[in-house]
Each structure stands twice: as structure tokens, then as C-alpha cells.
Amino acid sequence: MGNKQTIFTDEQLDAYQDCTFFTRKEILRLHGRYHELAPHLVPMDYTEEPDVTLPLALIVNMPELKENPFRTRIVESFSEDGMGNQSFNDFVDMFSVLSEMAPRELKAIYAFKIYDFNTDNYLCKEDLEKTLNKLTREELTAEEVNLVCEKTIEEADLDGDNKLSFPDFENMITRAPDFLSTFHIRI
Amino acid sequence: MDTVDSVFYPGPSNNPLLDQLPSYQSLLYRRKSSGAGGTKRRGSSRTRLNSRTRVSSSSSWKWKGDRVEERPTTLSLERTVRELPKCMEQKRRNNVERMEQARDLSAWKQWGQSARHSLKRLKEDCGQALSWLELWRQDIHVIEGMFGTGILSYFSFLRFLVLLNFVIFLLMFGFVMLPIIITNRASGNATFNPKHEGECTIYPSTSRRGLVVFHHYITDLLSGTGFLEETYLFYGYYKVETIDFPSFRYNLPLAYVLITIAYLFLSLIWIVKRSATGFKRKLVQDQDRFQSFCNKIFAGWDFCITNEMAARLKKSSLLYELKTDLEEERSRQKVAGRTVREKCRIYVLRLVLNLFVVAVLAACFYSIYRATIFSQEAQMYPPRNFILQLIYEYLPSMVITLANFITPLLFSFIIQFEDYSPAFEIRFTLMRCVFMRLASIGVLLFSLWSQITSCGSSNCLCGYNHKLYPCWESRVGQEMYKLMIFDFIIIGAVTIFVEFPRKLFVTYCDCGLAKWWGQQEFAIPQNVLEIVYGQTICWIGAFYCPLLPAISTIKYFIVFYIKKMTLVKNCRPATRPFRASSSNFFFLVVLLIGLALACVPVIVSIAQINSSHACGPFMNYNTSWEVVPQAVSQLPGGLNTFLKAISSEAFAVTFFVVTGLAMFYVIALAGAHKRVVNQLREQLAMEGRDKRFLIQKLYQAQKTPVRSTQNLEEPGGVFLVQPPAVSATHV
Numbered sequence: 001m002g003n004k005q006t007i008f009t010d011e012q013l014d015a016y017q018d019c020t021f022f023t024r025k026e027i028l029r030l031h032g033r034y035h036e037l038a039p040h041l042v043p044m045d046y047t048e049e050p051d052v053t054l055p056l057a058l059i060v061n062m063p064e065l066k067e068n069p070f071r072t073r074i075v076e077s078f079s080e081d082g083m084g085n086q087s088f089n090d091f092v093d094m095f096s097v098l099s100e101m102a103p104r105e106l107k108a109i110y111a112f113k114i115y116d117f118n119t120d121n122y123l124c125k126e127d128l129e130k131t132l133n134k135l136t137r138e139e140l141t142a143e144e145v146n147l148v149c150e151k152t153i154e155e156a157d158l159d160g161d162n163k164l165s166f167p168d169f170e171n172m173i174t175r176a177p178d179f180l181s182t183f184h185i186r187i
Numbered sequence: 188m189d190t191v192d193s194v195f196y197p198g199p200s201n202n203p204l205l206d207q208l209p210s211y212q213s214l215l216y217r218r219k220s221s222g223a224g225g226t227k228r229r230g231s232s233r234t235r236l237n238s239r240t241r242v243s244s245s246s247s248w249k250w251k252g253d254r255v256e257e258r259p260t261t262l263s264l265e266r267t268v269r270e271l272p273k274c275m276e277q278k279r280r281n282n283v284e285r286m287e288q289a290r291d292l293s294a295w296k297q298w299g300q301s302a303r304h305s306l307k308r309l310k311e312d313c314g315q316a317l318s319w320l321e322l323w324r325q326d327i328h329v330i331e332g333m334f335g336t337g338i339l340s341y342f343s344f345l346r347f348l349v350l351l352n353f354v355i356f357l358l359m360f361g362f363v364m365l366p367i368i369i370t371n372r373a374s375g376n377a378t379f380n381p382k383h384e385g386e387c388t389i390y391p392s393t394s395r396r397g398l399v400v401f402h403h404y405i406t407d408l409l410s411g412t413g414f415l416e417e418t419y420l421f422y423g424y425y426k427v428e429t430i431d432f433p434s435f436r437y438n439l440p441l442a443y444v445l446i447t448i449a450y451l452f453l454s455l456i457w458i459v460k461r462s463a464t465g466f467k468r469k470l471v472q473d474q475d476r477f478q479s480f481c482n483k484i485f486a487g488w489d490f491c492i493t494n495e496m497a498a499r500l501k502k503s504s505l506l507y508e509l510k511t512d513l514e515e516e517r518s519r520q521k522v523a524g525r526t527v528r529e530k531c532r533i534y535v536l537r538l539v540l541n542l543f544v545v546a547v548l549a550a551c552f553y554s555i556y557r558a559t560i561f562s563q564e565a566q567m568y569p570p571r572n573f574i575l576q577l578i579y580e581y582l583p584s585m586v587i588t589l590a591n592f593i594t595p596l597l598f599s600f601i602i603q604f605e606d607y608s609p610a611f612e613i614r615f616t617l618m619r620c621v622f623m624r625l626a627s628i629g630v631l632l633f634s635l636w637s638q639i640t641s642c643g644s645s646n647c648l649c650g651y652n653h654k655l656y657p658c659w660e661s662r663v664g665q666e667m668y669k670l671m672i673f674d675f676i677i678i679g680a681v682t683i684f685v686e687f688p689r690k691l692f693v694t695y696c697d698c699g700l701a702k703w704w705g706q707q708e709f710a711i712p713q714n715v716l717e718i719v720y721g722q723t724i725c726w727i728g729a730f731y732c733p734l735l736p737a738i739s740t741i742k743y744f745i746v747f748y749i750k751k752m753t754l755v756k757n758c759r760p761a762t763r764p765f766r767a768s769s770s771n772f773f774f775l776v777v778l779l780i781g782l783a784l785a786c787v788p789v790i791v792s793i794a795q796i797n798s799s800h801a802c803g804p805f806m807n808y809n810t811s812w813e814v815v816p817q818a819v820s821q822l823p824g825g826l827n828t829f830l831k832a833i834s835s836e837a838f839a840v841t842f843f844v845v846t847g848l849a850m851f852y853v854i855a856l857a858g859a860h861k862r863v864v865n866q867l868r869e870q871l872a873m874e875g876r877d878k879r880f881l882i883q884k885l886y887q888a889q890k891t892p893v894r895s896t897q898n899l900e901e902p903g904g905v906f907l908v909q910p911p912a913v914s915a916t917h918v
Contacts, residue, residue, distance in 0.1 A: 067498035089275030159875020
């Protein structure tokens with residue numbers, strides 16, 4: 001601690017502390033994890049803000065994300081190009097939003113993005129079907145999948161357009177009691 | 188309809204009109220700021236304000252980084268930077284902007300802001316330092332990764348109980364035991380003046396004299412008699428009335444009563460505070476959608492799971508849950524379609540089964556009663572064989588444990604015939620089991636008291652049976668002590684002698700029986716009931732046995748490791764999942780029920796039953812509560828009358844009426860809010876339809892610009908006098 005680390009300048013660490021929900025120690029630890037993913041690509045010295053991104057395949061194999069059925073969508077939602085290539089900023093951002101301290105509203109915004117597979121800003125029936133299949137290893141019959149998707153849309157759709165827009169989703173997720181406790185990753 | 192709705196379908200580039208809707212702006216994806224740089228917005232509630240400033244740049248996708256947004260300062264300070272849904276560079280720019288804005292403020296405000304900032308940092312650093320002290324952080328992290336948040340909630344509940352018991356112990360120690368310990372060492376002078384004379388004050392010593400066989404020590408250790416009886420462990424040792432320190436007098440009986448009330452109150456407040464968040468959420472969600480589909484699909488996956496097997500199990504359990512829900516849906520339809528004849532049949536069946544359940548409960552309670560009486564009589568004339576003696580001493584505990592083992596199986600068997608919906612079945616069985624467990628302690632105490640206050644045919648001389656129970660509180664304390672020890676032994680024994688062999692049997696033996704029995708499931712409800720039962724014993728027993736909270740702390744500490752070990756080695760997660768949110772709430776509700784049930788014996792014992800005259804701090808009072816009015820009457824005049832006024836009937840009635848009015852008001856408010864919510868929901872649906880209608884019309888109008896300039900008399904429709912490029916909607 002103190003002045004021993006040379007990875008970031010003090011201003012950078014301050015900025016990170018202000019912009020995420022992590023403390024200095026956790027940010028340094030995150031940098032260590034990021035570096036571990038590709039030691040030859042990621043420099044140890046970030047004081048010059050190098051423009052390094054890691055591809056989707058590397059990040060998706062992290063132990064925290066490996067078993068998550070939505071890992072691809074998570075990494076894609078937090079990447080600037082939408083293809084899953086994350087810089088360190090994106091990496092920290094991802095874990096910050098998914099940490100315990102992030103408020104529900106912020107998590108709801110990103111959850112919506114994650115579940116929106118075709119990125120059309122609506123959760124339509126295809127998105128729901130994909131979500132369901134990822135969750136249940138495709139062991140529900142087609143009729144059951146259909147029924148569940150219909151009931152879901154019926155429960156949450158407020159403006160009657162047969163798909164979930166963000167206000168619908170947000171309204172529903174505030175009433176979902178498990179959301180805050182399940183939508184977090186500990187790193 | 189399809190052609191019209193196609194405006195909503197694939198992709199934003201189809202209709203530039205939709206791109207400009209404020210609600211669409213709220214969710215633009217990140218783009219590289221040098222390229223097609225849109226920024227993300229906060230939720231739609233803020234978009235109205237933002238779109239005013241954003242309108243100028245929405246047509247061009249090149250948003251330069253140094254373009255400062257003219258957001259009014261009052262709004263931007265409401266949300267901290269880290270809560271904005273933007274990518275890191277934009278957040279840092281925001282941060283820098285805010286700091287520059289801050290420099291424009293006056294010196295006083297600047298100082299205020301920097302003070303707040305450093306205070307926030309300090310809090311974070313302290314929080315991090317304190318998290319090192321948090322008990323079992325690493326263990327719980329591992330459990331969470333392997334089994335998910337449902338089982339995690341059990342272990343964090345256990346940790347909470349350890350802390351609660353430790354705090355209760357500190358209270359008891361600091362206010363009741365410490366003064367006596369100091370007196371024995373230092374300059375204080377402990378006085379006690381026995382007021383009563385005669386038979387009631389005879390307290391024959393129970394320590395064994397002469398040559399003591401070794402197994403007597405074991406018996407004494409396990410049942411709290413003999414050398415343990417006249418120690419700090421039990422009520423009887425605290426034979427002190429006042430302690431004279433150099434500067435003040437310390438009224439120990441008063442402290443004893445007040446600390447008892449204080450620890451019950453503290454437990455209540457701490458539990459309520461812990462359950463407040465869960466309760467608020469429960470109130471918000473709809474009552475009839477207890478475990479809705481949305482909750483399962485969008486909040487069903489535990490993002491914390493890092494173990495492959497756990498992930499597979501989680502998927503299976505989600506599948507199971509969804510199938511159960513679909514089945515519940517079907518059963519709901521079936522119930523709706525029941526005929527009157529079927530309904531009658533079902534109700535009669537339920538009545539009969541409930542009567543059966545009541546009969547079973549009554550039988551269990553009666554057997555506990557008889558076992559207690561038998562045990563008490565056997566303790567008067569102990570048998571020679573010490574093992575038999577131990578069995579007689581522990582007979583009530585054994586009967587209670589046996590009853591608590593059989594009745595859940597019976598209840599889960601019976602409920603299948605009662606034809607409830609699956610969710611209700613689970614809850615109802617649990618409630619029955621909770622009632623059974625906690626009421627059995629009450630029955631034990633009741634039977635003890637009936638023994639203590641019965642003196643044969645005549646009235647009791649001292650208010651209690653002084654011949655058999657010269658110090659009845661110590662005896663009650665001993666029973667509580669035995670219950671706790673036995674509970675601990677059972678938890679350990681079941682793990683070692685039932686779960687381990689089962690695991691070995693299932694793993695190494697390949698017969699049909701092994702497959703049918705299966706591996707042990709970590710059944711959360713039963714485990715929670717176990718520890719709530721132990722905690723109820725602690726709350727009741729702490730009055731009679733002040734060191735019981737310390738024993739309870741140590742017991743739960745060890746139970747944590749036992750349960751963790753059995754979880755990791757023996758168990759697989761339950762196929763019927765226990766949701767984290769509802770489980771937290773469930774645990775705390777059961778704990779509150781336990782607390783409520785614990786308060787009743789303690790209050791009755793303090794206020795009603797005559798305290799024993801031969802031992803304990805309340806020797807000179809008729810009941811334990813008497814010490815409080817006496818102390819109050821010694822207070823200075825103003826405080827005295829104030830306290831008397833508070834405890835008078837007039838005040839109580841007024842307080843009751845005011846509380847009733849407040850509750851009525853709050854209920855009315857809640858009803859009004861609900862109506863408003865429904866209205867708003869309808870309005871939202873209507874707005875959605877309006878929006879679709881308008882977009883449809885605009886789309887039609889956009890598609891036919893040439894025609895509209897020619898057919899000026901065309902009725903209806905929207906007219907665009909000029910080409911769309913310069914229309915009011917395009918900026």
C-alpha cells in the first residue's frame with residue numbers, strides 16, 4: 001500500500017475509486033487478475049493508459065464467469081465495440097456493476113442489455129426463448145418454452161406491445177425479490 | 188396490423204423516427220467515442236431533461252469527448268458518478284467536470300464537498316478494514332460458489348446468531364457477573380439481608396462430599412448438578428442484594444431484571460432491522476405472484492456460482508422450478524373448475540386431517556408432560572446406575588427430539604392428501620413443524636412449573652414447593668442447560684452416525700437401496716428450525732442460567748464447522764430450491780416467532796411466580812418484578828411521578844388508541860397507493876397504444892409524401908406539407 005505500487009498513478013486510482021464501487025486495493029487486485037489473463041499483452045505499468053484490449057475468449061474463461069450461461073452477453077455488454085473486446089476500464093466497470101454495492105437501478109440497466117440477445121432494445125419472444133434455453137439446458141419442450149415466454153411477457157408487459165421495453169423490465173425487476181442477491185459476482 | 192407493426196421490428200435503422208424517441212435514446216449502446224459516439228443515458232425518468240440538451244447532437248453520431256453537456260447542476264449532483272450507466276472514460280470525464288464545477292462554488296461549499304468526499308473515503312477504508320474482522324468471510328465465499336445463495340443465507344443466518352449470542356453474553360457478563368467478580372477481588376462490599384426466616388430459606392448444599400466416584404463428575408457436568416450448581420452458571424449463585432462501591436451503590440437484582448428485558452428487546456430490534464429490507468421488498472411484490480416466472484427467468488441464475496457441478500444442479504433446479512410452476516398453473520385451473528360436490532369433499536377431508544394433526548400434537552405434548560414429571564420424580568430418588576440416571580435426567584430432551592423427528596415426516600405425508608397448491612404445501616408443512624418445535628419447549632416449562640407450584644393437597648407455604656425445590660430457578664436453569672447440551676450432542680451425533688455412513692453407503696454400495704435412498708440433501712428448512720430451536724432455549728434459559736448465551740455462542744461456532752463439513756462432504760444441494768430472498772425473510776420470521784414464544788415464559792416467571800427465598804438475587808422480594816417498583820419509588824420525585832404516570836392505565840389506553848389510529852392511517856395510505864399504482868399502470872398501457880397509433884400514422888404519412896401534396900382534400904391522415912427532411916420531428 002502507500003507509495004509502493006507503480007501500476008497506476010495516484011490520480012488514476014482516485015478516479016477509479018470515484019467511478020467504481022471498488023477500493024484501491026480491490027482495483028489493484030483487479031489489475032492483477034486482468035494481467036493474469038494475458039501476461040504478455042497486458043503491461044504492468046498503466047500510468048500511460050495503454051490501449052490494450054483482451055478478446056472475448058480470454059475473459060469468458062475466467063473462473064468467475066466460466067459457469068455462467070450468459071457470460072458471452074455479459075462481456076459483450078461491457079465492451080466498447082459490442083464484440084466482447086474489453087479494455088481494463090471495461091473490465092473494472094463490469095465487475096463494479098456486478099458487485100454488491102451497485103444500486104438496483106444501475107444493475108437493471110445492464111441486466112436488460114445482457115438479456116437482449118439481438119440488441120434491438122426490446123426483450124422480444126426470441127430473446128426470452130434464448131434466455132430460457134440457456135437456463136434450462138434446453139430440456140423443456142417447445143410447448144412449455146412457449147407457455148413460459150408468454151406468461152413472462154404477460155406478467156411484465158405494461159404497454160401492450162407484446163415485448164418488454166426497458167421501462168417494463170425495470171418495473172418488473174424492482175418487484176423481483178431475488179434480483180439483487182443473484183445478480184452479483186464476487187471477485 | 189403486421190405492416191404497421193413492422194416499424195417496431197428488426198433494427199433501429201429501419202425508421203429513423205424511432206431512433207429519436209427519448210425512450211430509445213435511453214439505451215444506446217456504447218460506441219467508441221471517436222467513432223459513432225452515442226452516450227448512454229440514465230433511466231427514462233431523466234431522459235426528458237437530457238433530450239433537451241441532446242437534441243442538438245443526436246443527428247450526428249460523432250460525439251466529441253470534450254463536448255460538455257449542459258446538464259443543470261442540481262440534477263447532476265443527485266447521482267454519484269459511479270452510479271451512471273456509462274463507460275469508464277465518460278465517467279472520468281464527468282468526474283473531472285464535476286470537480287471543475289465545484290471550483291466555481293464558494294469556498295464554504297467547496298470545503299463542504301471535500302469534507303464529504305474524504306469522509307466517504309474514510310468510511311470505505313474503515314469498511315474494508317472491518318471486513319477483515321468479519322467472521323468466516325472466506326468460508327462463506329467458498330460455500331456461495333459451490334452451492335449458491337440459498338444455502339449461503341443459512342450460513343450467514345448462523346453467523347448472525349453467533350454474534351447475537353455473543354452480544355447477549357457480553358451484556359450479562361458486564362452488568363451481572365462483573366460486579367460480583369470485582370467485589371470478590373476489590374474493595375466493594377456485597378450485602379445481603381435475608382428478610383424471611385424459617386423453612387423457606389433452607390437451601391441444602393448439593394455439592395457432593397466424601398469420596399466421589401469419577402462418573403459422578405460426568406453426570407454433574409452433563410446435567411448441571413453437583414459441583415456446577417453453585418457456580419456462576421446458575422441463578423442460585425447470585426445471592427447478592429446490593430454492592431457498595433466507593434462512589435455508588437449497585438443494585439444487582441434490579442440490574443438482573445433490567446438486563447433480561449434489555450436482551451430480549453435488543454434481540455427484537457436487531458432481528459427487525461435485519462428483516463426490514465426483505466420485508467419492504469415483500470410488500471412491494473404482488474401477493475398472488477409469489478414466485479413469478481419473471482423472477483425465475485431474470486433473477487433466477489446465481490451469478491456467484493463458480494463450480495461446474497453446482498451450475499449443472501442449478502440448471503436442473505431451475506428446470507424443476509419452472510415445471511412445478513407450470514404444474515401449479517394447471518392445478519390452479521383445475522381448482523377453478525371444481526364442482527361444489529368436489530369442494531365439499533375436499534373441505535371435509537382437510538378438516539379431518541387437521542383434526543388428526545391436532546390430535547398428534549396433543550399426543551406429543553402429553554408425552555412430553557409425562558416424561559418431564561417422571562424425570563423430576565426420578566431425580567428426587569436417583570437410581571444407582573449412573574447411565575440410567577443420565578437417561579432419566581435427559582428423558583424430556585429425548586422425547587422432544589424424538590417427537591420433532593417423527594412429526595415432520597408425518598406432516599409431509601399427510602399434506603399430500605390435502606390437495607393444496609405446491610407452494611402452499613411447503614409453507615403449511617413448515618408452519619406446522621415450527622409450531623411443534625417451539626411449543627414443545629413451552630410444554631416442558633409448563634410441566635416443570637406445575638410440579639414446582641404444586642404442594643400436594645394444601646397451599647404452598649412459600650408460594651412454591653420448597654421441600655422439593657428449594658431453589659427452583661436453578662432447577663429450571665438446569666433443565667434448559669440439559670436441553671441445550673442434548674441438542675448439541677444430537678447435531679453432532681446425527682452428522683457422524685447418520686450422514687457419514689449414508690455417504691459411504693451410497694458411494695460404495697451399488698444396490699437398489701442405495702440408489703433409492705440417495706445422497707443426503709441439505710434441507711434448509713429443517714436445519715433452520717434446529718438452530719432457531721436452540722436459540723429459543725437460549726433466550727428462555729438466559730434468565731435462569733446466565734452463562735447460557737456463552738455456551739450457545741460456542742455451540743453455534745462449532746455447529747458452523749460441523750454443518751460446513753457435512754455440506755461439503757456429504758450433501759448435494761436440494762433439488763427443491765430455496766430462494767435466497769424469501770429464505771432470508773423466512774428465517775427471520777421463524778426467529779421472531781421463537782422470540783415471541785420465548786418472551787412468554789420469561790415474563791410469566793418474572794411477574795407471576797414467586798421467586799425462591801433460599802437463593803438468587805430476589806430472595807427478599809415476592810416476585811422478581813417487585814424490585815423495579817421499589818427502585819422507582821426511591822428515585823427523585825419528578826422522575827418517580829413520570830414513571831408512575833407512564834405505567835398507569837390512563838397512559839396505556841391513550842397509547843393504545845393513538846397506535847390504533849396510526850395503523851388505520853397507514854393502512855388507508857397503502858390502499859390509496861395501490862389504487863394509484865393500478866391507475867398509472869392503465870395509463871401506461873394507454874400511452875403505449877397512443878404511441879403506436881401515432882407512429883403508425885406518421886409512418887403512413889412519411890410513405891406517401893407526393894400524394895399528400897396533391898390531394899389536399901383527402902380526409903383524415905396526417906399531412907406533410909413539406910418533405911420529411913425538414914419536418915418538426917426531425918432535428
